[in-house]
Amino acid sequence: MRLEKNTIDQHNTLLEQKHRKAFAYISNDIAQVEEIIGKLQKFQIAIPSWALGTGGTRFGRFSGGGEPGVLEQKIEDVGLLHALNRSSGAISLHIPWDIPKDAEKIKALATSYDLVFDAVNSNTFQDHPEQQHSYKFGSLHHADPRVRQQAINHNIEVIRYGKELGSKALTVWLADGSSFPGQLNFREAFQRTLSSLQEIYKHLPEDWKLLVEYKAFEPFFYSMTIGDWGQSLLLANKLGPKAYTLVDLGHHLPNANIEQIVSLLLMEQKLGGFHFNDSKYADDDLTAGSIKPYQLFLIFNELVEGLDHQEVDHATGLVWMIDASHNLKDPLVDLLQSVEAIKIAYAQALLVDRIALKQAQQDNDVALAQEILQAAYRTDVRPLLAEARLRSGAALDPVGLFRELKIREKLVEERGDNTVATGL
Numbered sequence: 001m002r003l004e005k006n007t008i009d010q011h012n013t014l015l016e017q018k019h020r021k022a023f024a025y026i027s028n029d030i031a032q033v034e035e036i037i038g039k040l041q042k043f044q045i046a047i048p049s050w051a052l053g054t055g056g057t058r059f060g061r062f063s064g065g066g067e068p069g070v071l072e073q074k075i076e077d078v079g080l081l082h083a084l085n086r087s088s089g090a091i092s093l094h095i096p097w098d099i100p101k102d103a104e105k106i107k108a109l110a111t112s113y114d115l116v117f118d119a120v121n122s123n124t125f126q127d128h129p130e131q132q133h134s135y136k137f138g139s140l141h142h143a144d145p146r147v148r149q150q151a152i153n154h155n156i157e158v159i160r161y162g163k164e165l166g167s168k169a170l171t172v173w174l175a176d177g178s179s180f181p182g183q184l185n186f187r188e189a190f191q192r193t194l195s196s197l198q199e200i201y202k203h204l205p206e207d208w209k210l211l212v213e214y215k216a217f218e219p220f221f222y223s224m225t226i227g228d229w230g231q232s233l234l235l236a237n238k239l240g241p242k243a244y245t246l247v248d249l250g251h252h253l254p255n256a257n258i259e260q261i262v263s264l265l266l267m268e269q270k271l272g273g274f275h276f277n278d279s280k281y282a283d284d285d286l287t288a289g290s291i292k293p294y295q296l297f298l299i300f301n302e303l304v305e306g307l308d309h310q311e312v313d314h315a316t317g318l319v320w321m322i323d324a325s326h327n328l329k330d331p332l333v334d335l336l337q338s339v340e341a342i343k344i345a346y347a348q349a350l351l352v353d354r355i356a357l358k359q360a361q362q363d364n365d366v367a368l369a370q371e372i373l374q375a376a377y378r379t380d381v382r383p384l385l386a387e388a389r390l391r392s393g394a395a396l397d398p399v400g401l402f403r404e405l406k407i408r409e410k411l412v413e414e415r416g417d418n419t420v421a422t423g424l
């Protein structure tokens with residue numbers, strides 16, 4: 001289904017008066033309000049094709065109705081999200097879950113929803129029916145050169161699909177590691193990974209990025225071959241200028257200071273992109289901002305500071321993406337909530353009084369530094385986001401309109417009650 005402009009306009013007309021009041025109240029106090037709204041309008045967060053269906057747990061999967069069964073329907077779902085919030089103008093594909101059989105047609109369909117293709121993702125963390133060698137003991141780090149070559153070829157194929165769709169980045173996340181001491185020679189595993197990535201890097205178009213994602217543990221529980229940002233940065237540095245580190249919020253050991261990692265990667269000009277999600281215990285893949293919204297703000301505080309320091313455009317400087325999987329909520333509502341939480345943290349970070357903060361740091365005025373950060377964090381910026389949406393032609397209340405229009409019920413009518421989206 002497609003959302004018509006007049007449906008959104010009608011919804012907005014009913015809410016506009018209330019919104020105007022809230023917006024006037026907050027914008028009075030913010031000198032740079034127009035600049036912030038402009039930045040919010042520009043800031044887009046890519047939706048991964050695998051987040052549109054209900055995710056599973058290790059113990060089971062409870063599919064919701066009306067899930068997108070084919071790539072065309074996934075694009076349609078992201079189109080719905082983008083129509084509702086005008087902040088999700090990109091889709092990130094996972095190969096081989098979403099192979100574009102007719103790239104031109106797929107591209108035209110995406111364009112009709114005003115969507116572009118973000119990073120393409122390879123998958124060597126599970127076996128696929130047609131492949132010859134198993135990834136049970138890893139892929140790019142595997143001891144057997146035939147397995148490595150198969151994984152390299154897969155990544156080259158993913159680049160080819162991405163080129164056809166106008167994508168500009170390849171994200172590599174490896175489920176390569178070990179679960180028992182002695183299983184792996186760490187140095188050799190790392191070196192094999194590097195030489196495999198070097199092969200893939202050779203096939204990367206000039207204007208592309210190679211994003212190297214890391215993860216502390218899971219699926220392996222003793223070591224991961226790209227386990228932290230240090231290992232990812234080592235690889236990115238050795239690979240060359242097109243290689244970057246990708247930070248997935250859920251891929252750290254508990255209580256890691258992710259904002260400091262972000263700051264230093266930016267300093268090294270090696271932060272390539274982001275996977276947003278939230279977690280309580282491990283890689284829980286919960287809705288962004290649902291558990292630790294202050295951490296999300298602190299991360300954006302460093303992002304804004306670091307990007308401004310290097311005069312990099314916030315919207316285009318990094319690859320921004322959600323990487324979450326939902327097994328309780330409607331995946332579309334959940335994605336709307338994630339995008340909103342990410343943009344709230346971004347808007348709050350834009351509000352930080354940078355000059356005053358710098359002075360407080362210079363003066364070692366610790367209490368004042370905290371006051372400055374928390375003054376921004378405790379500002380209710382939701383009317384700013386709503387105003388940005390209104391000006392972009394999106395809904396003032398995307399989740400409310402989704403429910404009001406009974407979008408899920410309509411998708412169930414169209415697609416059936418017993419659909420299962422490809423993915424996790």
Ligand SMILES: [Mn+2]
Pocket residue numbers: 173213248275323
């Ligand atoms: Mn990720």
